[in-house]
Structure formats: structure tokens, C-alpha cells
Amino acid sequence: MRTAAVVGTGLIGTSVALALTRRGVHVHLLDADESAARTAAALGAGTVGPPTAPADIAVLAVPPGSVGEVLAKQQSNGLARSYTDVASVKTGPERDVFALADPSCYIGGHPMAGRELSGPLAASATLFEGRSWVLTPTPDTATETLNRALEVASLCAAVPVVMESAAHDRAVALVSHTPHLVASLMAARLEHMPEDASQLAGQGVRDVTRIAGGDPRLWGDILDANATAVADVLQELAVDLTVAVSALRGLATDNADERAEGLMLVADLLGRGRKGRERVPGKHGEKPSHCAPVHVLIGDQAGELARLLATVAELGVNVEEVSIDHSPGERSGLVELLVEPASAVRMARRLAEYGWTVQRAPGHRDAPAVPAPEPAPPTGPLLAGTAG
Secondary structure: OOEEEEEOOOHHHHHHHHHHHHOOOEEEEEOOOHHHHHHHHHOOOOEEOOOOOOEEEEEEOOOHHHHHHHHHHHHHHOOEEEEEEOOOOOHHHHHHHHHHOOHHHEEEEEEOOOOOOOOHHHOOOOOOOOOEEEEEOOOOOOHHHHHHHHHHHHHOOOEEEEOOHHHHHHHHHHHHHHHHHHHHHHHHOOOOOOHHHHOOOOHHHHHHHHHHHOOHHHHHHHHHHOHHHHHHHHHHHHHHHHHHHHHHHHHOOOOHHHHHHHHHHHHHHHHHHHHHHHOOOOHHHOOOOOOEEEEEEEEOOOOHHHHHHHHHHHHOOOOOEEEEEEOOOOOEEEEEEEEOHHHHHHHHHHHHHOOOEEEOOOOOOOOOOEOOOOOOOOOOOOOOOOOO
């Protein structure tokens, strides 16, 4: 692949363009908002404007409801030899394509990656690395078009997954669209949160509500395009919510039988939740491994996180995940490092020897409890999730 066009330079479109450009593909950027295209170009995503000859493939990074119309327009303009899209819903766009455009040179696509931020400035060339990239060919899709779309996914370091469009929409309703709506529902409960409650907010509520920070207009389009499948999942969830409410009301009474039934129902819901969580793949799509957390207190100064990670690297321990829980009102943060249980105690002891304060993870029997010297007084702001 030598040339590509990206129509729509938001988060996903610009990320695709950055990834392709990094692999030597000449990318042409088009957007109804020319300032967005210029921003993407300034980031190194390509050049603004259509190519002088048809590109090998065009990636349509537009809302689901616009795919058919945009495809028809760009086909009439001769923008590319093949076309794909990155919309998170597939049956609606596919139906529109058959009604408005030539389906032979089109294949539906959906890279399973994103962020709660939007726009070209949030884009990253590595956004798709190791992530699934769904392709939904139809009987009309030409082999050449399928191969070009596969090459796009490969150049973006993604893992291609071929699915039927309806199966895709049911799957993303469960693993993507409904979770976003549920996160928004929970976050909406916090809109008028009392001050005393806000002071207690920690990593748990941040984890549950993080994706609620997405663009409401974009997610409105997505939910509109996949409304039936999302409603089906929500209806099942509503049954469990009704059971949970009834069980908790029972626990709040003095009736022994109602309390016993409530305890049983709550235990069942929590157990099912844990089993469901274990079905979520770990890194590289593998079965999630059981890790032990090592909690390290870091001071509120620039560079502390980078210094901690450098120390961990010297120890030669593979860290599966990293997260930071900032202490409300305190100039410190608690870093959680998830590692293999066999490495946790040794790593905790070595970190303590290096002067770090290592804490026990509450309720985790594998987590080490290691005394360590007090951290140095903080001197500056802590940059969450950065290397300082």
C-alpha cells in the first residue's frame, strides 16, 4: 500500500492516518472541518486535500449514519480504489451502502480501540496496537477490497477479526455500547454530589465512570444506530437491578428470612459478576492472569512516577498493569503495580530497600506488607499517568 485517504480527522481517523504515515503510506486528509484536517496534518498524519489519482484505499471515519452518503459521494469523486469505514455499528451503514453506493469496493470495519477524549489532538499512532479490528465483508465485497482492508489493520498493528455485521452489532452492544451508557447513568448520579461525598471519591468511582467522559454527540449517534441491541442488553440488566434492589431492601429489614434471601441473592450477583469479569481477555487477548498488586506511595512531585518505573525496570519484573489512585486533599498518590504473585513479595522488598513506601493491598492475601522509610517531602505537582 502506497497511498490512502482518511475522511474525517477526529480521534480514530487521525490515529489511523498517523499509524499509516509511520509505516510509509502517503495519507491524504479530508474533513468538512478543514481546521481539524490541518491540525491532523500538523501532527504528522498526512497532507490536507484529495490525491491527484485514486488512493489505494479510503478510510471513512464518520458517524454510522453518514457512511453510506459519504461513500457514495467519494466514489463519485473517484477518491480511492477501495473503501472501508471505522464506525462502531455495522448493519445500518451496510444497509445504506447497498442503497446508495457500490458495495463491491466497500468493506465495513471497526477498530476496537478508543479513548474518552475526542478530536485529532487526542490521536495516537499506537492506539490500535494489539487491538481487534473487525471487518464485515458482504457477498458483494471484492477480494481486492478485503485484502486492502486487512493491510490497513496490519499496518496499524491491529488484529483482524472477520465477522458478520449483525453478530458484530450484538457483540459490541454487550462489550462496548451498553457499558458506556451504564457508566453515563452512574456518572449522572454524581451531578449534584454533596461536598462530603466528593471528598470520599476514589479510584473505584473513577474506574466506573471514566468512559462517561466521551463526546455525547458521537455516542448519541452510536446508540441511535445500535438502539435495539443495546436495549436488549439493558433489559437483561434491568432484571438484575430489580433483583438487587429487592435483595438490599430485604437486608435492611429485621426479618430473618428476608435477610437470608437477600444475602443469598447479593452473593449470587457478586459471584456472577466476578465470573463475568474473568471472561474479559487480558493483554494480547490471552486469558487474564491472576496477579498480585504491589501498592507504592509516591510523592506529589514531577518525575516520581518515572523514577518508580525505572526502579521496577532495574528489578526485571514484568508489570501487567499500572494505575494511580490520588489521595483526595493530599499531595501524594498510591501506585498499583500488578505483577505475577511469585514476584510480588521480592519486588516489594527490593522497592523498600530503594526507599519506596510499599503498602499492603487491603483484602489481598498475596500482597506484601513491607515497612519502608517515609517518602521525601513533596515539592511539586504529580502528573497522573505520565512519566514526569
